[in-house]
Amino acid sequence: EAEVAQSPRYKITEKSQAVAFWCDPISGHATLYWYRQILGQGPELLVQFQDESVVDDSQLPKDRFSAERLKGVDSTLKIQPAELGDSAMYLCASSPPGRSPLHFGNGTRLTVT
Amino acid sequence: LAKTTQPISMDSYEGQEVNITCSHNNIATNDYITWYQQFPSQGPRFIIQGYKTKVTNEVASLFIPADRKSSTLSLPRVSLSDTAVYYCPLNYGGSQGNLIFGKGTKLSVKP
Secondary structure, three states, rough: OOOOEEOOOEEOOOOOEEEEEEOOOOOOEEEEEEEEEEEOOEEEEEEEEEEEEEEEOOOOOOEEEEOOOOOOOOOOEEOOOOOOHOEEEEEEEEEEOOOOOOOOOOEEEEOOO | OOEEOOOOOOEOOOOOOOOEEEEEEOOOOOEEEEEEEEOOOOOOEEEEEOOOEEEEEOOOOOEOOOOEEEEEEEEEEEHHHHOOOOOEEEOOOOOOEEEEEEOEEEEEEEO
8 A cells, every 4th residue: 555655754953953864746636735743632733735826824934945846746845944843753744636635654753952 | 624533542342343433513514534554663554435324345334324423333243353443534624535534533442
């Protein structure tokens, strides 16, 4: 079964440094999402792409977070500068058109020290 | 935005049927009810989705009453490997993927 690939699996960085996460969705899935999950809570949507276009980034802290999906396939989420409160699991998901379920990757666990 | 409420935790024993209920009083007409399972250090995994009445697949059943203000996920004969957190996010804004996840229900299955 095809999977959503994410890297790195774990990342430790110092506050004020820049960090980037990469996601490769399931082939053919036009919609891609980035979620953030703080320990003990459910995932919260940061940004949603349809092909290369941003559909919803209302919850993305734009002063420090940026996301791109230049060719409408893989995507990168960047944080600059990282803050202690950014420590969380960053999950990528993709879905085909319609009311199809989301397929999540196994995330990148970020620790900011 | 429609919010969901679930029990924080539930305990069960192997071989029992487990029913997890989710309340969603403000569900919108176009919202579908979805359930996801999450193991530690993994992303959520889709279990089942429904709009009304009953839906059944190879792993679970989903019961939705006529008013759609709640739903119940039923797991038949659970095993230790069903120990996980279960979420019932609603699709809001008419855009698939804008799911609002609550804190979920942590199910612990004991031998």
